[in-house]
Amino acid sequence: MRIIFLAVVFFNISIQAMVEISIPHNGIDRSYLQYIPPNKNVNDPIDLFIGLHGYSGTASGFEKETTGGFNTVAKKYGFMAIYPQGIYFYDNSSSSFVSSWNDLAGSKTKTPLGETCATDAAIYPKYPNCNSGGRCSWTSCNDDIGFIKKVIDATINNKNIRNIYVIGMSNGGMMAQALACEYPELFKGAANVVGMQHKDLSCIPDKPINFIIYGGMKDTTVPPINIRAADGYFYEPMNKTFNSWSENFHCSVFINEEYLFTDNFEQKTASNCKGGITITSILNKDRGHLWPGIDQSVGFCNTRDQSNLEINECRVIKNSWGNEFIVKLLLEL
Template identity: 30%
Template sequence: MFMAANWVTVRRYCARSFLTAVVTFAAVSTRAEGELQSIELGRCALENGEEILDCQVSFRVYGKRNEEASNIVLMPSWHNGDSKALFDYGYLGPGGIVDTHNYQVIAIDAFGNGVSSSPSNSLQVPFPEFTIRDMVNAQHRLLLEELGLEHIHAVVGASMGGHQVYEWMMMYPEFASHFVPIEASPWPTFYDYVKERGWMAALDSPLDSPQEIARVTDVISAMDTLLFWTPDYVNRELDEGTFESRFDAMRRHRSKERLIDRASQTRALLSHDIRRNREDLAKRLSRLHHISALAVVFESDMTVIPGPNLELAESLGFDVINISGDCGHFGPNPECYQSDVASHVNEFLKQGNQRHLLRRSLQFDGVSREYFVYVPDGHGDTPLPVVMGLHGLGSTATGFATSYDLNAHAKKNGYIIVYPQGSHFQGVIGDDSTVEPYLISTWNDETSNFTPTEAGPHCTDDRLKYPCPPDCGSCNHCAWTSCNDDSGFLLQVLDEVTREFNTDASRYYIVGNSNGGGMAMRLGCDHPERFAAIGVSIYQMPPGHTCGPASGLPMLHLYGEKDDGVGHDGTATSDGWIYTSAAKNTQDWAGAMNCGNEIETWRTAISEANGLICSAYTNCPNSGQEVASCMDPEAGHEWRGQRITQISASCVTAAQQESLPGQPLCPQPEASDQRWGMDLFWQFFQRYQRLP
């Protein structure tokens, strides 16, 4: 990263007089804010086997530490930038990308910038080549050995500073809670190699005369201008005065010392690749599935190509914010999109991506289908329970996760939660031809698209019309769900999750909402051997399609007394749809399990606190198993107690944005102790393990 105007003059320290101070951690907190400080590390061993003698790392501190020292953020400098420029250009500071009202920022000068150990300020000739990993190792030594820090809140960096963030993530993933690479990359593209090779072709020229230095300065300045901005931005924003006067403002590397320092950092960029020389790469990456990271990239960036961020993010499950506009690599600057970047980063630093999702896809029946997995951190090698969460009609997998804040519950209670995506298409419910088509997503619970039974029709003649899913070909009058083999798809998802993650196969559960509740019952009826218990919210099977498991499978059923979407008393809803009564739905499930006919009042602390009216079949062959049903007098067709009504269930997180680009992006849910809906199911689930 380089600044567009008022170019920062990097202070050059002569060897030995370069020593500002050797400081202790206590001394750091007593220095004036932003004062340059340096620490001698002795010898710094490098990847290539050489050493930097009299190795020094410089830094500045901005903001105040809180009492717990839990608000410390490390911010490495960008290519040829320094720690002061991070403050001067708003990357840190009051209201900055990292807001020093909330965080104490240690701004680090990277090797080769003329402030920390560099060719220009060292007596060591030739100065050894170093890498991004060498920079990170020295920074880790500074924080751990000299400043006494064993853990920090976050590492945040832009451009080459972001490359350092990626290496921090690989080398010391437990040292920071969060990682934010901005306009950086985990590895280079071919385009990146070409760009950096071009820089080095100029920088490797002899610098033995003022004329040669001027020539190299012109070549580097021209390349920078072509790479840092888009042509539209350059022509619009930089075309003031004569060409010579404007181009002269681009000439930042006017001395031999500046050019050899830049060459040293450019060589580090050429070797940057988190995959390089790591035979254990797969193992390292598998340990990062829990990583809390947020990448920010810029669509028009020609200096660091955004693509590899998206590839790594999909593998590890973190979000990538892709900002459009024509500022190119200067997107984080105050004259461009800094306020947007600051908003995203500071929101992330408050909450992290505790709610981040891993995207997975598989081929089933010749079609690529996707699902998402949240794995809570901090559980080491302990096998975790698995909850499969099934969304309702019109929802997305990640919208269901977000609008019910289920990942936060999984993190708090230590289970893996899996969100498969139902079949979907663009359509309209009803007969209004002026309405733009929207997302229709459903599950085939093998009831709604079948011929009505002797128990009666599924709908009235004048029912609200639902579109026929394309995968069905044709539909009967009361049909509305997918015709795909969703049971087969979901069982394959479970198989994939079992293979990839450390799970406790005796504690697999399902929670389904609305149409997802019907799908949960279908899986439970047909494959009870795969699950320990299921939870169904706001759904009953259509007439004649109630079912139950051939072997014991406890179920907790929750429905709303005011529900006019899926009725609970066996009569038609106002839209003309007919469902079995909640009482019969539960009775038939218990009957399939050979439970006794007696039904008892059922209470828990959560049901009592929230006014639920519950009953249960408790006299079942497998001791302790129950089939319980709770009516919520205050609920309509909604999972009250868990739903965040301000967030649309049809939104998508960044993990699903590429596959459903037309859906709105989900906002981050706010933390809350008031949600009890999933607590009700989880306390029921915890009582059960699948019997051998």
């Protein structure tokens, strides 16, 4: 397997070193960023987090802006982080950078009960190589699940990986759920952040896996409660996903709680499930389509790690609580 390493070193206290790695998949050179905390013995067991950017986002933008510096929490808790890059193109009609993940739902128009969008829905730029998705399709049609599995396999072959977690924002959250469904035995846990999958296409794995689904009550982009989004696309309600997973894995203990932790939250937890897993639904009552701890829609940018991308440079954004909030939930599973 041909793997190319491109090292980019920063002297920022929170980002000691990022490495861009290129790996071929299905005839296309794909890439991802890799971060290993400093002073970590290369032979020691280490947990791995896969972080997935949202629609038209980037790997470096996810780390730098979307999450407000995810490497900082990776350094604190001593885990390795990998940020894959979705396939992208520059749309001539809108002069915009387009990137996405094929979660096997966004690349389709038809569902068993209808279509994934309304007749008056917004139509998004189509990938030049994707001709069969139909009117409502808006993501890549490439084998992104296979690409990320290949990245994980290559990492396992070179590092002493202990537990693997996958997290993602928006379309990246949809992709995290798709990976959990496809390879449940590979991950210790998965977290889908503001990424409800399309209505009637939301997947459930055939084997148990710890799962967290997080939504913002004020989200109109991928709404966790209302089925129809502002752009006319239909999404599976978060509560239905929680109930479907809990039922599928025969969970018998349920806890509902409301609490204040910077924001107001409503959390549902299903436990005593098949395989000893836990299913968690978290609704942030104060936020919209945002990563926990971030108050603006960001991540559509690049850093020197991905200097080949012709888009704006990322800014420094601080996240005082959101990354730890999600990470601790996963590490405690």
